[in-house]
Amino acid sequence: MTTVDRVVPAERPRPAGPVPARQPVLARIAARAGGGALRIFLVLVALFWLMPSVGLLLSSLRGPQQIAESGWWRVLAQPAQLTWDNYSQLLSNGKVMGSLLTTAAITVPATLLVVVIGSLAGYAFAWLDFPGRDGWFLVVVGLLVVPVQVALIPVAKLFGAVGLFETTAGVILFHTAFGLPFAVFLLRNFFAEIPRELLEAARLDGAGELRLFTRVVLPLGGPAIASLGIFQFLWVWNDMLVALIFADSGHPPITVALQQEVRQFGNNIDVLAPGAFLSMVVPLIVFFAFQRQFVSGVMAGAVK
Numbered sequence: 001m002t003t004v005d006r007v008v009p010a011e012r013p014r015p016a017g018p019v020p021a022r023q024p025v026l027a028r029i030a031a032r033a034g035g036g037a038l039r040i041f042l043v044l045v046a047l048f049w050l051m052p053s054v055g056l057l058l059s060s061l062r063g064p065q066q067i068a069e070s071g072w073w074r075v076l077a078q079p080a081q082l083t084w085d086n087y088s089q090l091l092s093n094g095k096v097m098g099s100l101l102t103t104a105a106i107t108v109p110a111t112l113l114v115v116v117i118g119s120l121a122g123y124a125f126a127w128l129d130f131p132g133r134d135g136w137f138l139v140v141v142g143l144l145v146v147p148v149q150v151a152l153i154p155v156a157k158l159f160g161a162v163g164l165f166e167t168t169a170g171v172i173l174f175h176t177a178f179g180l181p182f183a184v185f186l187l188r189n190f191f192a193e194i195p196r197e198l199l200e201a202a203r204l205d206g207a208g209e210l211r212l213f214t215r216v217v218l219p220l221g222g223p224a225i226a227s228l229g230i231f232q233f234l235w236v237w238n239d240m241l242v243a244l245i246f247a248d249s250g251h252p253p254i255t256v257a258l259q260q261e262v263r264q265f266g267n268n269i270d271v272l273a274p275g276a277f278l279s280m281v282v283p284l285i286v287f288f289a290f291q292r293q294f295v296s297g298v299m300a301g302a303v304k
Contacts, residue, residue: 099254114175114176
């Protein structure tokens with residue numbers, strides 16, 4: 001009996017060491033593009049994004065006749081057009097300057113109330129046991145999808161009945177009520193990531209709930225609280241719909257005051273341009289002042 005030998009094909013030699021994983025397509029494209037080209041592209045994108053702000057700043061530093069005759073880019077060739085006269089007229093405009101104070105009087109309390117109440121509620125939903133906790137939290141999450149426009153008429157009737165319509169307090173309460181669902185949702189999820197062992201160790205040392213909240217939870221939740229404060233500040237400062245309906249028409253916020261200036265004095269650009277820039281630069285200052293905390297809060301929980 002003859003035995004037929006099988007020919008076994010030789011295996012390909014495997015490279016020594018771990019096999020490198022294939023990089024994603026975007027990562028390979030970025031690696032091939034090179035760091036220098038990518039940086040140039042990002043700088044161009046940033047300049048394009050900042051162009052409207054720069055244009056508004058340069059327009060606010062030009063006279064009304066120059067604004068009517070040419071665009072703001074003419075300043076690059078004729079820097080002698082720049083003047084501070086528009087801001088001098090703005091400071092003498094009591095209505096616009098008063099609207100800035102009104103905006104601050106609305107924004108600061110609305111931001112502080114949302115941060116304080118949202119922090120307390122977020123801690124309660126994260127670490128306190130009470131009946132119906134999960135159900136109430138689902139209700140809070142469901143309120144996130146309720147648009148502001150749905151509540152305008154019912155809240156207007158309610159504020160009119162209790163005497164809060166066209167008052168600063170009414171605008172503050174409206175912004176606080178609609179800012180709390182997002183605040184509770186954000187801070188509850190952040191506080192829930194705090195190690196339980198850390199809280200139990202503080203309780204063993206005799207810390208009560210209030211001391212635990214102020215000495216342990218708040219310092220650890222600083223980035224998330226700073227992010228929430230920036231979001232709420234920007235939303236309230238730049239709001240026009242709620243202010244147009246519920247604010248006092250005699251002392252409106254800056255957004256409504258600028259809209260009234262456009263409606264009444266369409267060519268009053270020497271007041272509108274610096275007023276619009278001032279209303280924009282305040283949120284930018286707040287954002288850049290807390291930029292580090294904002295980035296830390298946004299990235300919290302993304303990396304373990």
